[in-house]
Amino acid sequence: MKEAVLETNQEIKKKRLDYVDTAKFLTIFLVILCHTTGGQGELIHVCYSFSLPIFFVLNGITLKIRDDEPFVIFLQRKMKSYLIPIFCLGILLIFSEMMMASLAGNPKDITYIGQMLINLIEQKRVYALWFVGALFFADVFFYSVVKLGRKKLVYCTLIALAFLGIAIFFNKFFNYTYVWNIDVSLFGVFFIFIGYLFNHQDLTRIRTFLLSKRWISLLIGIALFAIGYLISEYNYHSYGTYLEMWARQYQKYYLTLPSAVSNSLGVILICNGIRNKVFSEFGKSTIVLLAFHQVVTIPIFNNYLASGWYQSVRILGTENLNYLFYCVVSSIFSTITLLLFYYFIIYSPFAFIINRKIPQFYKDFFSKIKLKLINIFKKIKTN
Secondary structure, rough: HHHHHHHHHHHHHHHHHHHHHHHHHHHHHHHHHHHOOOOOHHHHEOOOOOOOOHHHHHHHHOOOOOOOHHHHHHHHHHHHHHHHHHHHHHHHHHHHHHHHHHHHOOOOOOOHHHHHHHHHHOOOOOOOOOHHHHHHHHHHHHHHHHHHOOOHHHHHHHHHHHHHHHHHHHHHHHOOOHHHHHHOOOHHHHHHHHHHHOOHHHHHHHHHHHOOOHHHHHHHHHHHHHHHHHHHHHHHHHHOEEEEEEOOOOOOHHHHHHHHHHHHHHHHHHHHHHOOOHHHHEEEEEEHHHHHHHHHHHHHHHHHHOOOHHHHEEEEOOOHHHHHHHHHHEEEEEHHHHHHHHHHOOOOOEEEEEEEOOOOOHHHHHHHHHHHHHHHHHHHHHH
């Protein structure tokens, strides 16, 4: 019996990577689509109701906080995971933005580099990568939830709710953007907790049931998403507002937060039902797709590849099917282009900038060069 349970848990862990990566890929595509439209309407408020919270939830599902791991070691691990991509991709984005501005006939002064480097260090909604900084601090904050709560569900729940209370308090009375997007991180702790709950050992039976069969995941996922969608619709059409973490817009809390949780869990379960190797593989490229779509691929498609088409549909609005079709095509272009760029990075000597191992070919190549240089210096020294 114990062996059967262990096998089931191992299968779930293997499946989890597939459905997590599938959810990441499909959600980042929706993020690109929303940024492509650049407007408001049904598509925007529905997607925004979960498109950022779900990444916190997915983070909670995969987050590892070891019992014997001191905070300093945990912090070092997270700094490596988050800060290297933030600054390496951020620098690439600065030069990409300058190049795009020059192509558009509006070149930026050389001092712009210094200004943007300061902004990267400060991290107040800088490029789409701002969200990675929010994830970093949410993970750091959540460490205290797990450690102080001693992994007990009741204690962890109370501490996570306390973080949510602090987040609402600051959003209500001190509603401005904090350095490193900590204002978003405070809300993120609550959503990470939802993912942590989903993966908690005390809830193994529930998780096993939800993930055991694809059709079960699909049906329950659709039901949860439908509930979240109805809540979001009510909030949008009754009060004219929706969840928008970038703009610090969370009203009404009692509607946006349940909607975000229900929609996020719904999408995750749906992705478990439809998961496949292609989507899960593409889900590993999320940070590259997130980083460059707004600065590079969307402007290229709008201003150069399909400028005539764009000018003819841009005034129609997101409710118009012609404009929506244009945005879908543009989003597909961004996704394919950036996937190619992602694979170029991971098979290049620069794979480290997104925390991927440098291919062995380059390691061997650099080792040979290093050895030759050492031999040359030895010969020079002996002569």
